[in-house]
Amino acid sequence: MTDQKKPTGNEWLTMSRRSVLKALVSVPVFGVFFVEFLRKKAGDDVKRRALLAELGVSESGPAVIRNAISRPPGKRIRLGIIGYGGEGESLVRHAGFAHPDWIDEARKNHDDDPRDKELETYLGQDDLNVAVTAVCDLFDVRAERAIAASQVTQRPGGGAANPPAKRFKRYTDLLASGEVDAVIVATPDHWHARITIDAASRGIPVYCEKCMTRTEAEAVAMHDAVKRSKIVFQLGHQNRQSESHQKAREVVNAKILGPITLIESTTNRNSPWGAWVWDIHPQGNPQTIDWAQFQEPAARRVPFSLERFFRWRCWMDYGTGLSGDLLSHEYDAVNMILGLGIPKSVVASGGVYYFKDGRDAPDVFQAVYEYPDRDLTFVYSATLANGNNRGLVFMGHDASLRVSGALTVSADGESTRFADKIQSGTIDPSRPMFTYRPGSKGIDAVTSATAEYFASRGLLYTYRGGRRVSAYHLHIGEWLDAIRNGGDTSCNIDRGFEEAITCHMATRSYLEGRKVTWDPVRRRIV
């Protein structure tokens, strides 16, 4: 073979034409690859551009993000915490005061599973320049725990350590003490209105947990009091800070979905914890718990009960069950995205079908709301005894929008608006035409099933510029910003009133076994 002769002079020139061609055998293959690759890329690009132009939304994060630029927290705000149970402790932590036990546990969780980033997220929080100066809790152990948290030295964002908070046995003394500039109310629902109204009468800003109140009358009274006093008020629907909910609003505003006739929101949980069977503290007893004070605003007085104190959501005396707990979140998300307001009517049903532990709050609950002015129905459907995740779906004539941690828009096969594009193959109705996944670079795990439920609803974490931040932290930060610099909060008293009334309409329909309607003139459920 010519290839095997000894080379002389310039080998390149001595290679036979045949062997050069052999060496270059891949070139035509690459040519085919290159041409086909460009053809595919051009086709995909044209499709994507046509689609995005048609939809009028960008693939990037929401255009307007509140708190995207955090303003330097000027004046230090002295916070009082009223109610330091699970939620209260969480809110105080997100304000920058994690109990040392929590830090130890979060560190252990991270060591066990590096995907668990709770501690990292916490330590990455901004310093909000607040001090927890006062605490009121009816259970001694929790009050002590709050005091311990108030003076921690390991603070996120380089915050300084503070002197221990002062304990008050009654919230009225806390409000009158002059020790607080603002209060967080994280008590059971039956206390919300009374505390908020008293705080408002003293001009003290309030961050109040949902559901805003336990009853309709309380909602009206609280709305009036907050309006009159003009205090800065924030209701604890932290989903308002969720990037995917803000993006969903952008999608709806771009009118991609066409006329929306049905919204389906759901809750599926399947664990005792998710059904409010919370831990009973071993030190809880009539000596450490002020039971008489606990049930002061309750509809009925009953003998001391650890179950009722620690698992209060199971009883309608203190809350409204699924309605005030999880329907309230779902409704607020929908209200934020669509601006629905209070519905015309509702029919609700359900029952205690699985957790027959003496509770009277239903563990299976459905509510069907009518909005004839908006030509749509909003359905809420929940069970606490099944974990089939059904999500939140907005159904329009042209497309469906599914909102969870990520956001998906799929064209409807029978859409009028997209008919041409479906026909031409630019849009494939069997696949999402638009997805948005906040913080998609990097993943994280959440540990418990209940935490997963919240995370999928944007209730635990959201993203700012790709960085994972707690929605609670942003929600508290927004409230503090409004206290310092003026402006409104995203879940102000008007949104809170809508939330409370909407939930109470369902509760009333369930309790009375009939359809109820809202009279906007007399501001009454009838």
Added chain:
Amino acid sequence: MPWTPSPRFQVGTMVALRVLIGWHFLYEGLAKLLNPYWTSAGYLAESQWWFKGVFVAIAASPGAVTVVDYVNMWGQVVIGLGLMFGLFTRWSAIGGIVLLALYYIAAPPFVGYTYPIPAEGSYLIVNKVLIELAALLAVLAYPTEQSFGLDRFLARKKSGSIPEPLAPAVLESTGHD
């Protein structure tokens, strides 16, 4: 009488195998490069078996994921070009084997392991990643690039001698057993 494939057929097969694997690698790499949302994090996070800890830790660290993503995307492109053109073929094949081995051990289809992203076929221990890996071992074992690849030019330049067309001889010697 046993059928003996011709050396031409044997070499042609090996060249085709090398070029096709190169094509696959190149397109996998380019497709990732052109997708701004692509990340290996999801795949790594669902890792199973002995190396789960390492892969999950990488997935959980945005810095590590970024590095892994870049190495993976560009690695695939470079390996793909190398295999297709027969350039630095040995190193390309070794690189490809390493990458495929990592994909395999990250999510092996062993009994008892399930993955949230369903596979497009049915696999028990052996999957397409493992087969592609074995195919690259064959590419390594029966080199063709000295005749059918740019390595031919490199070899001439480096050694000053014209390389033997190894593949047919090797293949022939193992053709009857």
